[in-house]
Amino acid sequence: xxxxxxxxxxxxxxxxxxxTLSCRASQGVSSSYLAWYQQKPGxxxxxxxxxxxxxxxxxxxxxSGSGSGTDxxxxxxxxxxxxxxxYYCQQYGRSPPGTFGQxxxxxxx
Amino acid sequence: xVRLVQSGPEVKKPGAxxxxxxxxxxxxxxxxxxxWVRQAPGQGLEWMGWISPYNGNTNYAQKFQGRVIMxxxxxxxxxxxxxxxxxxxxxxxxxxxxxxxEWLALPSEYWGQGSLxxxxx
Numbered sequence: 001x002x003x004x005x006x007x008x009x010x011x012x013x014x015x016x017x018x019x020t021l022s023c024r025a026s027q028g029v030s031s032s033y034l035a036w037y038q039q040k041p042g043x044x045x046x047x048x049x050x051x052x053x054x055x056x057x058x059x060x061x062x063x064s065g066s067g068s069g070t071d072x073x074x075x076x077x078x079x080x081x082x083x084x085x086x087y088y089c090q091q092y093g094r095s096p097p098g099t100f101g102q103x104x105x106x107x108x109x
Numbered sequence: 110x111v112r113l114v115q116s117g118p119e120v121k122k123p124g125a126x127x128x129x130x131x132x133x134x135x136x137x138x139x140x141x142x143x144x145w146v147r148q149a150p151g152q153g154l155e156w157m158g159w160i161s162p163y164n165g166n167t168n169y170a171q172k173f174q175g176r177v178i179m180x181x182x183x184x185x186x187x188x189x190x191x192x193x194x195x196x197x198x199x200x201x202x203x204x205x206x207x208x209x210x211e212w213l214a215l216p217s218e219y220w221g222q223g224s225l226x227x228x229x230x
Contacts, residue, residue, distance in 0.1 A: 001171075039180070045146075050209065056218060061130065067156045092216060096156075096168070096170055097156075097214070098159070100146075100154045
């Protein structure tokens with residue numbers, strides 16, 4: 001069964017800094033069917049990236065996704081105060097679809 | 110705009126069942142599968158499965174096979190997720206979500222507000 005491992009568990013950064021979040025799959029993700037979500041406390045997740053690198057509607061261009069196969073990255077170029085949150089990757093190419101990583105928390109340093 | 114409005118909080122005893130609803134509006138309900146995701150307190154997201162309102166096809170995560178029943182009612186544009194034989198570790202917020210593209214369940218672009226289910230004796 002597919003397992004997604006996100007690293008690091010927590011990232012402590014200051015506003016204006018860049019962030020690099022990793023998501024590694026235990027098996028190749030078909031056709032780069034990999035998505036990234038942002039979740040803030042008490043809120044539903046928000047889709048940021050799908051197809052490994054395509055920004056969802058309304059997502060600022062400081063968010064970018066890359067990768068293929070088993071290694072994927074979410075990059076936030078310059079952290080804004082509203083970007084401090086938990087980020088999850090999800091694969092939807094292999095059965096069972098829908099597997100999430102355990103999340104990376106981006107916190108204010 | 111697309112809206113998914115879920116039912117309110119529930120408190121259930123171990124062994125009971127719970128049925129959470131998700132009412133959709135402002136889009137063609139039957140064209141978009143609905144996924145269900147849960148989140149235990151302080152924990153990550155867990156995908157439970159999806160259902161197609163078009164033909165009732167379902168795809169459940171193996172962990173929930175035999176315990177979850179997802180249904181839809183096209184006449185009211187409402188999706189339901191019933192979880193049976195509840196245990197304390199089923200305490201979680203349950204989310205419904207809609208895919209970004211017709212006929213595809215994932216990825217999920219629109220989400221309900223979440224429904225807290227508490228299982229306690």
